Amino acid sequence: MPLLGFGVFQNFTTQSTVLEAFKAGYRHVDSAQAYRNEVGVGEAVRESGIDRADIFITTKCVSKNHGYSRTLRGVDESLEKFGLDYIDLFLIHDPMSGTERRLETYKALQDCRKAGKIRTVGVSNYGVKHLEEIKTAGHEMPSVNQIELHPLCQQRAIVSYCMQNSIVIQAYCPIIRGKMDHPVILEVAKKHNRDPAQVLLRWSLQKGFVPLPKSTTPERIHSNAHLYDFSLDTDDMIKLDGLDKGKEGAISWNPVDFP
Template identity: 65%
Template sequence: MNCRVWVPCFCPRRYIDTAQVYSNEAEVGQAFRASGFDREEVFLTTKIYSASHGYDSTLSAVDASLGRMDLDYVDLYLIHDACSGTERRLATYKALLDCRDRGKIKSVGVSNYGVKHLEEIKKAGYEMPVVNQIELHPLCQQKEVVTYCRDNAIAVQAYCPIMRGKLSHPVILEIANEYQKDPAQIVLRWSIQRGFTPLPRSSKFERIWSNAQIFDFELNKTDMDRLDALDRGKAGSISWNPIDVD
């Protein structure tokens, strides 16, 4: 199943991240109902892809998501990308805000949004999104948009935080050996200490469990600085990362 499950050990809520384009909203809904958890114990996020952008089409897309998941509401609905142009982006954002006001969505956010995309929301007079979900890991730190989000009280969620398992960089391996942790735990801890919410994805229980075991140690400043120095900007992307589209 192509969704992200984040289970922080200090939090009673389980976070599930999916999207319309993943084509598994129905399965996510089925899994939630089979879990036996109360609705308030699970935080569900989904996203609308640029092909469906527009005011009326977004209203329909939200209803379709709720229907597939068989839910009355989702906790967070994101604009998956900014690839539809200013007019359709803003119409989509307005529709999501209206869906929130009608109780179908608890919070509205964006994904893969650069500073210019966030600025157009502000200039249009809309409230800012609660979340911007972007590719973030030591090789791709997207510092400009991270700084903007922090200055505007937008939470930063990090996708691909464990770099799709491509963790063979010597610095990451050296630090992992120093702390007697696996490389994925090192880059997830880096993400936490930088104030991000990392969203690792795995289909293996042992990896899901291991990814949550990052709260019993802390990286020192020297090692944080070493990881910070790995940043290659957009060149370090390992995913889609359309953050600079017009």
């Protein structure tokens, strides 16, 4: 899985935007059934001419589509919309369906993996309770947990649990949906002669996360990928780490505490 992904939430020009992302070097696209743009992502994959094996595609099933049979059907529907033979990573989008349906959904995705329809099974917006639930049920742990992550919302208990259990952490809203005017972020950006988004994405990479920035502006798509010719020093990381506001720092739905 490439360490930098391209998010397509609320992206209604998906095909052209994903093609631009491919030109910028992205090879990892994060979609979802609820985004209603799996078709556009698939069209971009085919039009790009890039070898399918070099592109990593993620999608997710939201809670209203949870349950064993509905998940099986949903996987087939996503494959048809993408026009792909397999999906690299399939996530449970949220934990908001309750224990029984969460576990049914997880079992269905594992069965789809065994059938070769998907390569990897993961979750999204899962707190420690939900991850422990999977372990207690005797299932193998998910490969990925995708959660809201940026300096203002660091979800440290979840991050620690995932790292202890070899679960890759994907970071959505890594550039705080453009709300990057905090003085510390601006200070670090000025120090490195970078824009704030690049600083936030670099922070995410250095923390060991897989950030998923999204944009429909070509210039931003390209600049968000220019992250590998600089690094943040210890002092920068300490300052950014110090911005954590806990749950109050979340800017998205962040249902990690759902029962």
